[in-house]
Amino acid sequence: MATTLELKPEADTLTNEEILRYSRHLIMPEVGMEGQLKLKSARVLCIGAGGLGSPLALYLGAAGVGTLGIVDFDVVDYTNLQRQIIHSTADVGRKKLDSAAEKLKAINPLLNIRKFDTRLSSSNALELFREFDIIADGTDNFPTRYLVNDACVLTGKPNVYGSIFRFEGQASVFATKEGPCYRCLYPEPPPPGLVPSCAEGGVLGILPGLVGVMQATEVIKLILGKGESLIGRLLLIDALDMKFRELKLRKNPNCPVCGTHPTVTELIDYNEFCGIRGEEKPVETAVPEIQVEELKRRLDAGENLFVLDVREPHEYQICNINGYLIPLGELPKRVHELDSSREIVAHCRSGVRSAKAVDFLRQAGFKKVHNLAGGILAWADRVDPKMPKY
Amino acid sequence: MPKIQIPTPLRQYAGKQPAVEVKAATVGEALADLVAKHPDLRRQLYTEDGKLRAFVNVYLNDEDVRYLQKEATSLKEGDNISIVPSIAGGATSSDDLPGFTGIELRSNRDMRSSLAFCR
Numbered sequence: 097m098a099t100t101l102e103l104k105p106e107a108d109t110l111t112n113e114e115i116l117r118y119s120r121h122l123i124m125p126e127v128g129m130e131g132q133l134k135l136k137s138a139r140v141l142c143i144g145a146g147g148l149g150s151p152l153a154l155y156l157g158a159a160g161v162g163t164l165g166i167v168d169f170d171v172v173d174y175t176n177l178q179r180q181i182i183h184s185t186a187d188v189g190r191k192k193l194d195s196a197a198e199k200l201k202a203i204n205p206l207l208n209i210r211k212f213d214t215r216l217s218s219s220n221a222l223e224l225f226r227e228f229d230i231i232a233d234g235t236d237n238f239p240t241r242y243l244v245n246d247a248c249v250l251t252g253k254p255n256v257y258g259s260i261f262r263f264e265g266q267a268s269v270f271a272t273k274e275g276p277c278y279r280c281l282y283p284e285p286p287p288p289g290l291v292p293s294c295a296e297g298g299v300l301g302i303l304p305g306l307v308g309v310m311q312a313t314e315v316i317k318l319i320l321g322k323g324e325s326l327i328g329r330l331l332l333i334d335a336l337d338m339k340f341r342e343l344k345l346r347k348n349p350n351c352p353v354c355g356t357h358p359t360v361t362e363l364i365d366y367n368e369f370c371g372i373r374g375e376e377k378p379v380e381t382a383v384p385e386i387q388v389e390e391l392k393r394r395l396d397a398g399e400n401l402f403v404l405d406v407r408e409p410h411e412y413q414i415c416n417i418n419g420y421l422i423p424l425g426e427l428p429k430r431v432h433e434l435d436s437s438r439e440i441v442a443h444c445r446s447g448v449r450s451a452k453a454v455d456f457l458r459q460a461g462f463k464k465v466h467n468l469a470g471g472i473l474a475w476a477d478r479v480d481p482k483m484p485k486y
Numbered sequence: 487m488p489k490i491q492i493p494t495p496l497r498q499y500a501g502k503q504p505a506v507e508v509k510a511a512t513v514g515e516a517l518a519d520l521v522a523k524h525p526d527l528r529r530q531l532y533t534e535d536g537k538l539r540a541f542v543n544v545y546l547n548d549e550d551v552r553y554l555q556k557e558a559t560s561l562k563e564g565d566n567i568s569i570v571p572s573i574a575g576g577a578t579s580s581d582d583l584p585g586f587t588g589i590e591l592r593s594n595r596d597m598r599s600s601l602a603f604c605r
Contacts, residue, residue: 147575238574261573264494282572286541299575332570337504343548343570425498 101229101254101318107136107162114206118160131320132160138319139163141228143216143244145196146170147304148234148258148311150182155312156232157200157207161319164200165210165228168192175486179301216240218363221247230318232256232311238285239366245270245278246363249353256314258307263300265307265333268326268345269314271354275327280348285370303335383454386441386466388474402435404442406453407472411445415483417475424449427456436462443468443475445486488561490520491568499526508567513546514557516567531569543570
């Protein structure tokens with residue numbers, strides 16, 4: 097069943113320039129003049145101009161979506177370029193919003209781009225969403241996922257959802273009148289920070305391309321009112337095996353937001369909901385630290401220091417300082433490999449994981465353990481500029 | 487034998503396998519057999535009082551078991567069970583590698599972790 101969106105028909109004609117530009121749409125019966133005018137009238141808000149937002153915005157802009165809003169407060173960095181194809185190398189250091197708007201304008205100067213240089217929050221989401229017809233969620237964290245979902249339900253805007261992890265993706269369309277919302281599927285977020293290991297991070301660069309294009313497809317179909325929407329279906333994408341599966345989603349009558357007796361009737365504090373209290377770094381500051389310069393000096397002086405590297409083996413291959421490798425997740429069962437009488441300096445990439453390791457070792461009775469402040473990144477910055485950073 | 491599909495974040499607790507065959511007549515037995523084969527998964531899937539965690543969705547073929555007979559849902563030959571965790575990734579550009587920010591190590595026996603990659 098095709099879902100029909102109520103669009104305000106602002107556009108009633110196409111210029112000759114537009115007819116030429118969109119001719120491959122216009123000659124398709126599924127789009128045609130009527131569909132192209134719907135696209136021109138449509139207002140789509142992309143949350144994030146990152147991995148998912150890149151292909152989303154590029155295709156929607158090219159397709160002739162009249163108004164494209166983008167919410168982003170981030171700047172482009174080198175690690176983004178592997179997948180965030182709307183940004184180029186020359187954009188490193190620029191605001192993602194500016195970089196994205198420039199590319200979109202270059203592809204389609206007819207596009208009305210609305211830039212929102214802000215972090216989406218409970219205080220601005222409803223107001224923002226009301227100005228758009230469809231919300232495309234390309235965020236990267238649970239609090240914003242729940243915020244986008246709830247704001248979509250409360251404002252009655254479809255939430256075109258995509259999410260990625262390593263080489264797996266999920267896509268669906270939530271928060272339509274007839275369909276389930278994200279909370280019907282996942283009433284509660286997982287507890288924060290209870291994550292197995294850093295090895296779990298990362299994402300195959302093409303994956304957000306795959307999933308973002310699926311989101312763009314769903315947005316266009318909602319606007320056109322054509323085809324079979326992903327409403328009520330969760331598409332699972334496994335890029336490694338190149339397998340696509342779909343699961344049935346149901347509207348939960350007891351859903352706290354979209355159920356028959358909702359308990360969430362306004363936006364809440366989503367950090368609190370997801371169990372995140374501010375920008376905490378609790379353990380890191382509580383353990384004894386050593387600076388990279390001091391470590392270098394003491395190693396050079398031949399002191400009997402034991403350097404413990406708690407990263408993953410594939411990170412060790414990128415760069416290392418000849419530390420003894422025990423990934424953080426294996427530390428509890430391999431703690432016997434360490435000599436508690438020796439002075440130990442633990443390090444990871446940036447110092448977060450090794451702080452946990454130090455904390456753990458101290459609780460396990462180790463007296464002389466230090467955390468290398470800033471990790472191997474600080475070492476690369478301040479001791480060995482030839483060392484690659486990742 | 488029914489098969490349980492293991493999502494990427496949990497594979498490290500299941501001998502890195504993408505799917506595990508189980509001997510079971512119900513969904514509950516299938517999950518019990520899975521955690522018996524791979525004890526490290528228990529903490530990921532169940533709370534300390536033995537209930538399935540709220541953010542763990544279990545599907546039999548394409549249907550959420552919450553809308554069938556939950557863990558009592560019976561299985562037949564060739565059935566496919568999927569564990570579907572919530573994932574949040576999309577733009578990943580934070581300071582540390584995504585999904586890391588707070589592993590808690592308590593003791594050898596109580597190493598807490600989960601299938602979540604919030605933040």
